[in-house]
Amino acid sequence: MNIISWNVNGLRAVERKGELRKLIDSEQPDVLLMQETKGNPDQLQPFLSAYPDYLQHYSSAEKKGYSGTSIWLHEQLASRVDGLRFNDTIPDAPNADEGRLCQLSFGLDGRSWDILGIYFPNGGKSEQAWQEKLVFYDRTHDYMNRLKDAGGTVLVGGDMNVAHTEVDIARPKENDGKIGFHPRERSWMDRLHADGWIDTWRQRNPSARDVYSWWHAMSKSRDRNIGWRIDYFLIHETCLDTVSDIAYLNAQMGSDHCPVRITVHPDARDTG
Template identity: 30%
Template sequence: MSLPPSPGPLTVSSVNLNGIRAAGRKGFTAWLASSTADVVCLQEVRARPEDLPADLLAMVRDRGWRLTLAPCESAPGRSGVAVLTRTEPEAVRVGIGVAEFADSGRYLEVDLPGLTVASLYLPKGAAGTPRQEEKDRFLAGFAPYLAERREKAAAEDREVLVCGDWNIAHTRADLRNWRGNGTNSGFLPHEREWIGSLFASGYVDVVRALHPDVDGPYTWWSYRGRAFDNDTGWRIDYHVATPGLAARARSAVVERAPGYDRRWSDHAPVTVRYRR
């Protein structure tokens, strides 16, 4: 299978905004205006369409973006995912087929020619609490959905790319302080086993495939203390692709802010260039 021909590579960016209105005031709108990506996946938008900043909507329109948004209807002002594309999607699907998460603003996918791109905001748990139980229920429902999506895409001769905040660090190389986080959500043994099984099933961690022997590159740093300055981070924002697309990945970069005061989110964009 080959993606439709194009003069250049397919560039996809993904970032958790930690709130689109706050991020916009701090620099996200300027970043997006300068982006040359073909697709941008957003997480933790925390807004309904009517709540989006006017200057952002004007810029999106002027730059020719198509915005597809899946807000959290069950708890307005929380979660929410979106996908920006340069062309109108052929189809849009929301949710992972589990009723509990149908309107939770956790998952959105769009079909482009030869490619399905999804934006994911996987729940953030807290070990030993109902939040972790919710996260585990999401994982239990998400695994078969991803398997079904992979099989359906293969039958349709298309690729799949799931970008977003997975809220799981897979290996010790994916967080700086792994020794102190073995009992914390995001690095629990069963979470690591879950995402490892996903990669063993046929999906590829694109950034790790391109950078197999490095710590990180980290994508999230706590606002507390000097985590950002010391690069004490976690790599929890992934591009997860079917093998055909993963093999076309040519470069990957975490667009880390040049300084703490230049951050517009506690996450950084992860941008990958794929050969078409």
């Protein structure tokens, strides 16, 4: 399965630029996770006819033009799976009305899959927003463990709004302690790793530097590659053998984030 996660920073905007079509034509994803879709159901309706090869599911925020996630499943893969179902809720998590999760679950070749596309809160607007972000992290961790313990292969992709280590951010000293690179956010990633959850790209590229997924649009930082790696695919170590490739698609334009692509093999041996 070829799976892509992309914070599009407005699905309608990236479509108008022709960049969504460009990505789909070039990469032909089996599953596409998108964050910050920023549209209500009526506004996103045209995508159903524009991309008929994909079964599309949306989770929209109640607030207009804000947040939102989507997950698309190619019809060829959809025809091969069983028990297909969607979920939009992380139990007991705050921000439940902001459309932050699209989850796809199914069985394929004898293996159960739970694919989660998540847009994590930024947390920088207020003290309340900051505290809610920390709770969201913890509830998501709990939910990931719950799905894993139920026997599924759990793949979590999305914009996690945290750069984990100093090699994941261009200017670590200047941003130390700030939202997105705060010790409490980074310690959440540490706890995930201690619990067996693997940052799949970093696991394959332990010493790589200057690879980022988000650049501040107003400062033209992308031209200078002054960025942050805050978009990830995580999988539990017991299922790491399903992963055959992962890459950031830095040449893909249209958003202040670039997509990340992972290739997994459903028939790989489960070591859990």
